[in-house]
Amino acid sequence: MAIIRPYGDATGDGMVQLSFTLPVPHDKRAEGAALQLAGKMGLSPAMVVHAQQMGESHTFFIVYGSVTHLVDTDQVVVVERDFPLLSPKEANLAIRRKLRRRLVVVGACIGTDAHTVGIDAILNLKGYAGEKGLEYYREIKVINMGAQVSVPSLVRRARAEKADAVLISQVVTQRDAHLHNTLEAAAAFNEAYPPDRRPLLIVGGPRFDESMASELGVDRIFARGASPGEVASYIVHRLVARER
Structure with a gap:
């Protein structure tokens, strides 16, 4: 102790x-x-x-x-990373071998949130802190819908693109807006998809508690400091495991 x-x-x-x-x-x-x-x-x-x-x-x-x-x-509880970190080359190879198609990721800032720095850092080619974003991965198709996207619009685009994963960024936290928006999105995706066909729901933002994923109805929460490589590795790990 x-x-x-x-x-x-x-x-x-x-x-x-x-x-x-x-x-x-x-x-x-x-x-x-x-x-x-x-x-x-x-x-x-x-x-x-x-x-x-x-x-x-x-x-x-x-x-x-x-x-x-x-x-x-000794009483501190944290969410440990339970998947291996992959390089872009390793991630591309795993997608090509296991999925045999490009992996589709749709991302957006939902609600009235207009702060795109986080979602852009993960998705855009330039990336963050020296790491390339998901657009750099040859085997990943990225659709970045930008800011202030309504939940119904996000669901429609995800269905149209046959998204494998949906990334939701939330920075605005006044009156717990990030929590309410996430719950709304999770409910909408659960209603729009059969349980075994829903895309991965991944939420990110500096004020999230990573341990609240189950409570908010999403698959994973990435808090402050998450890198594009971590997000890509998680998506590949989950989807490759699903296809086995």
Whole structure:
């Protein structure tokens, strides 16, 4: 068992810095409220190191202090990668040998989400962090529908293209929009396809919890930092296994 605390100036001192906004104008009472909140969050002692009024009735705070909580790393639950990483050459070869056709991937940002950086990083040829995107793979046909795509439009395009996998990117998270949109998409695809014919549903975005795939009705969630190679390897692994 490994019990740890955050590190600031010395090992185990528990020092952390956090920021938040309170819906009150900036004055001494507001700073007192910020310290009260910090105390209830387990920071003791805590100090306000920055406070700035935001508009007429909000104040932004940065608070520094020592947390009283301990973390047991043995109790941390993570989603481990359960498939091998393939190079583009290995992925192309597996598709050609097992599927004997090009693999079709349709991707989009659904709902009102207009942030295409994530979906473009995975799908576009230029890729991300030195890795080529899925357009680079000769045996993968990529259809990138872009931003603000409605769920019915995504389902129709996936059916028309006979998609093997559908990639959904969600960056906007206000009021849990990414969760609601994902649930809507999963329900629509389950209604449009027989259980054994539905394409893989893969969701990505920086605020997703990778352990929520089953809860959201999708096959896989890729969170912040996922690479094109990881996504391609997962798709190939799942579809090659399905065709065996």
